Amino acid sequence: MHYESQIYHLNNKIEEIEFSIFDSLRNAIEQEQSEINKLSDLIAHIDYFVSAAKCALEYNYVKPIFGDTLDIKGARHAIIEQYKKDFISNDCILNEERMIICITGPNMGGKSTYLRSIALIILMAQCGMYVPASYAKLKLFDGLFVRIGAGDNIFTGDSTFQVEMLECAEALKHSTPNTFIVFDEVGRGTSIRDGISISYAICSYLITKKIYALVSTHYLEMLPIDGIEHYRIKTINNNSNISVLYELEPGIAESSFGLNIAKCVELPKEVLQKSYENYNKLIIKFNSSLN
Ligand SMILES: Nc1ncnc2c1ncn2[C@@H]1O[C@H](COP(=O)(O)OP(=O)(O)OP(=O)(O)O)[C@@H](O)[C@H]1O
Ligand SMILES: [Mg+2]
Structure with a gap:
């Protein structure tokens, strides 16, 4: 057989073997599915209780x-x-x-x-x-x-x-x-x-x-x-x-004090100045009480 085709066939063989190993692992997991689910549920609970207790102690929480x-x-x-x-x-x-x-x-x-x-x-x-x-x-x-x-x-x-x-x-x-x-x-x-x-x-x-x-x-x-x-x-x-x-x-x-934040984040000077002018001019009248 030509050398190139030998490699090609071997690659196919490798894939077949890999898939059969994967398949048997998958079947084994399926058999144990309910046990695995129970175990992961248990681990999740332990993780929750341990983490909650650790935080309570370390960060000074109260009951x-x-x-x-x-x-x-x-x-x-x-x-x-x-x-x-x-x-x-x-x-x-x-x-x-x-x-x-x-x-x-x-x-x-x-x-x-x-x-x-x-x-x-x-x-x-x-x-x-x-x-x-x-x-x-x-x-x-x-x-x-x-x-x-x-x-x-x-x-x-x-x-x-x-x-x-x-x-x-x-x-x-x-x-x-x-x-x-x-x-x-x-x-x-x-x-x-x-x-x-x-x-x-x-x-x-x-x-x-x-x-x-x-x-x-x-x-x-x-x-x-x-x-x-x-x-x-x-x-x-x-x-x-x-x-x-x-x-x-x-x-x-x-x-x-929204303008104060605008000042802190350094809006352009012209914008800020105009904002202050507007603020002083702006009077919103609420003639009728909402009550
Ligand atoms: N009690 C506090 N002690 C110390 N720092 C605080 C406290 N509360 C908020 N901060 C700090 O101030 C920041 C801004 O707080 P927050 O976003 O709650 O303000 P806000 O009043 O909701 O503002 P805005 O009206 O713009 O939504 C927080 O990200 C935090 O860093
Ligand atoms: Mg807020």
Whole structure:
């Protein structure tokens, strides 16, 4: 036989042998499939318990208790505190008399971080884990909905605001008085008037349906809302130099200080200057009260 054709035939033979080994391995695995599934399930459980216990010990988590109200002291964000060692903790108290808290404050003030830290604590507690707080009493919720951030899905035909509204609708449709909702700046993706109208109506709905919720907004014009507790991020305003303390205090923020962030990220000077001029000129009048 020609040398080239010998090699060709040998290659075919190698492939045949390899496939038969692979096939017998596959059959052997199939025979043991249920045992393998049980074992991997067991390993996953051990991994979960060991990791949860390790985190609880290393990161100083507490064992949550369950009751009729939500009372979290010294709540921290499980991830952010890993790279911000000076992370500022905050409390969250919700009960039948105060079911909804609205957070206002400057951009970069820690509103979203706070909302997420509470949602994460609820999720971790209901998964059976210890939580990043100094004390945590929680209600057992039947659902947790978090609507945060902005993003579109152009491939399925969903625009940015449509995604926001779809997610809100999903949360509101499936919520009961035992559900926990987190709405971060709902109504942000449309005009001020549309946004405020929707945002205010959603807050009213949450109040009427008696749903536990944390919301945040930059629409200071629609606040205060009766039936909602208002908290703001503490700031120090030193000659228009804004320092953020990441601490919550009762009240409504005086401004979102968005121009301050524009300055920090160094927008072109002309743009910044014009922004400040516009800000001073711009007076938005809300003649009729939403209440
Ligand atoms: N409690 C905290 N302690 C220390 N740092 C914090 C704390 N909360 C937030 N930060 C830091 O501030 C950054 C901005 O926080 P966050 O995105 O929550 O602000 P925000 O108020 O939601 O701003 P925006 O209004 O622009 O959405 C975080 O990425 C984090 O680095
Ligand atoms: Mg935010």
